[in-house]
Amino acid sequence: MIKEFSENFSIIGYPQLVRLNPNVPWKTRGNGAISIRIGKKGNVLSKIGKIDGKEIASSIDLTKDVDKSEYGKVKKIVNNSIEKYSKLDDQNTNPGFVCLDKKPNFSFYKKAVNQIVTIEETKAFLKDLNAEFKGFKNSRGLIGATAAVAWTPIKDKTYEIISYRQPQQWGKKRDVDVNSVMEMDKIYTSTFDNYDYKNKHNRIAPNSPCPILFGIRGDNADELVKASSIIKSEYFDSWLIFETNQGTDDHLVPKEIKNIQPYESVLSKGTLINDPHTIEGGHVIFSIEDNNNIIDCAAYEPTKQFRNVIRRLKTGDMVKVCGGVRNQPLTINLEKIEVKNLTKIFEKIENPICSKCKKHMKSVGTNQGFKCKICGTKKYKPKIMPMKRQLQLGIYEVPVCARRHLSMPLKRMEKN
Numbered sequence: 001m002i003k004e005f006s007e008n009f010s011i012i013g014y015p016q017l018v019r020l021n022p023n024v025p026w027k028t029r030g031n032g033a034i035s036i037r038i039g040k041k042g043n044v045l046s047k048i049g050k051i052d053g054k055e056i057a058s059s060i061d062l063t064k065d066v067d068k069s070e071y072g073k074v075k076k077i078v079n080n081s082i083e084k085y086s087k088l089d090d091q092n093t094n095p096g097f098v099c100l101d102k103k104p105n106f107s108f109y110k111k112a113v114n115q116i117v118t119i120e121e122t123k124a125f126l127k128d129l130n131a132e133f134k135g136f137k138n139s140r141g142l143i144g145a146t147a148a149v150a151w152t153p154i155k156d157k158t159y160e161i162i163s164y165r166q167p168q169q170w171g172k173k174r175d176v177d178v179n180s181v182m183e184m185d186k187i188y189t190s191t192f193d194n195y196d197y198k199n200k201h202n203r204i205a206p207n208s209p210c211p212i213l214f215g216i217r218g219d220n221a222d223e224l225v226k227a228s229s230i231i232k233s234e235y236f237d238s239w240l241i242f243e244t245n246q247g248t249d250d251h252l253v254p255k256e257i258k259n260i261q262p263y264e265s266v267l268s269k270g271t272l273i274n275d276p277h278t279i280e281g282g283h284v285i286f287s288i289e290d291n292n293n294i295i296d297c298a299a300y301e302p303t304k305q306f307r308n309v310i311r312r313l314k315t316g317d318m319v320k321v322c323g324g325v326r327n328q329p330l331t332i333n334l335e336k337i338e339v340k341n342l343t344k345i346f347e348k349i350e351n352p353i354c355s356k357c358k359k360h361m362k363s364v365g366t367n368q369g370f371k372c373k374i375c376g377t378k379k380y381k382p383k384i385m386p387m388k389r390q391l392q393l394g395i396y397e398v399p400v401c402a403r404r405h406l407s408m409p410l411k412r413m414e415k416n
Contacts, residue, residue: 001081002036002240003051008073009038009066011058014048014221017160017242018148019405020112021251023263023324026140028092030405033144034242035151038074040064049240056240065101071132074099079134085211088136096141099132104150112147113251113406116263122146156248158192158412161224162215163231164238171209177232178202184216184230191218191227192247192409196400199304203400204231217246219412249408252322257293262327265406268295269320269340276310284310285331288319296331297321303334303398310334312391316343324404335407338395346384353383 005011016035024031039062049056066074078097087093108125111117119135122143126133135142165174178195181202185194193203194216204214213236218224221241228239251265260266270288278284282301287294299310313319318341323334351360354372361370361379369380397403397410 001077002049002056003054004077004081005036005038006051006056008077009070010040011048011056012037012039012062013058013060014159014241014243016148016151017244017246018109018144018151019244019246019251020144020147021114021116021263021265022404022406023265023326024116025263025327026092031144032405033141033148035145035148037062039066049238051238051240053237068101071099075132075134082136086136094135094137094140096135096139096143096145097133098126098142098145098149100129100149102129103152104129104146106150106152106154109147109150109152112143112150113245114253114264115261117143117147119143151245153243153245156245156250158217158219158244158247159221159224159241160215160217160244160246161221161228161239161241163213163228163233163236164211164240165213165234165236167211169234170211174205174213175234176202176205176214180230180232184227187230188218188223188227189411190220190223191216192411193217193400193403199399199401201399201401217244219415246405247408247412248406249322251324251404251406257288257290257295260295260325260330260332262325262330265322265324265335266332267320267322268332269318270295272313272315272317272319275315276313278307278311282307286310286313288321296329297323297334297337298326298331299334299398303402306334306396306398306402309391309396310337312389313339314343314345314389317341318343334398335404336395336397336410339391339393342389342391342393345387345389347387348382349385350383352379352381354379 017032019032022031045057045059047055048058082095086095119139133142181195181204195202204216206212216224216227252267255266255268257268257270270290273287273289276284276286284299284307285296287296299307320338320340321332321334322336323332326333352370354361354377357372357374361372364371369378371378
């Protein structure tokens with residue numbers, strides 16, 4: 001599609017890759033959409049990729065919009081690309097496209113990344129804008145397409161360079177050298193989520209049989225090209241740089257516990273009302289309370305060693321949690337947690353000493369205190385001292401292998 005657009009029009013700026021609400025039950029695997037702005041080119045050109053060995057450039061500025069008489073050509077290019085490359089026989093593939101001459105209200109994007117948007121309200125929204133659009137099968141792809149066009153990187157943005165496999169390699173095992181990924185990760189620190197060293201997981205190469213060879217995310221578009229050149233892999237001659245909302249935490253909404261709804265992604269604070277416990281499957285669960293409202297939080301097995309952090313929490317600790325909300329039972333699936341305050345935990349160091357006999361007392365029984373065997377003096381509390389907590393105040397995140405596209409890694413939080 002990009003190639004056809006570059007031959008017939010001019011691409012303005014970077015194509016945009018927009019990730020949407022990661023909690024919707026019917027989402028696609030990546031739950032993303034692409035937005036491309038086209039028009040008549042300005043004077044300043046910038047290289048944004050290469051397709052089949054041919055360089056693709058975009059214009060920083062726009063001199064003229066696409067004439068409405070050419071809308072038919074635009075729609076034909078998009079329609080043909082979807083019919084050619086989409087797996088329409090897959091029941092979960094329901095694409096759609098939208099053509100607009102003006103950017104929709106940003107609020108549509110915010111709702112699509114934070115809440116649930118229906119197909120019906122999307123079509124009504126597009127009709128009010130006099131948009132040209134088409135949905136395939138159940139038309140759910142129209143929601144993402146509209147949200148992608150509505151997105152504007154108001155507060156934050158990142159970039160991703162995506163390299164594409166040659167068609168004859170699709171579906172075959174990828175050849176992306178892990179050592180070169182680690183080398184790139186250490187040289188170009190503006191990139192993120194490249195490799196999970198603890199879990200030995202190569203994050204830049206997808207597991208699905210899609211046409212993507214690898215994708216590198218970062219804060220600097222120019223550095224992504226240099227970073228990509230370090231990767232040793234099977235041959236490819238197509239790549240593109242996208243402007244994205246990945247790694248921005250755009251999906252998170254500050255919420256009091258009482259207002260949390262299913263399928264949202266929230267940022268909420270509370271105090272632990274029980275010690276974390278491990279259930280079948282290796283998932284670690286605890287509950288927090290704020291103003292007499294309670295909700296469960298979970299560090300699921302795929303979060304690996306992050307669960308060890310959660311296990312060190314204790315009743316009375318104050319935390320701020322962020323993550324997607326599961327419907328039944330209502331649970332926050334943790335992406336990050338900030339430990340705000342650690343309660344003091346005391347441990348018994350010895351039985352009390354009788355003030356008369358100077359001997360250690362003996363326990364009478366559970367919660368019944370202590371008694372001196374010589375004189376019969378009773379005391380109810382042993383000698384105690386504060387326990388050293390195996391946890392520090394601060395923010396903890398799930399490992400790279402379990403991180404969602406939208407979740408902001410700590411290395412970006414420290415920069416921002």
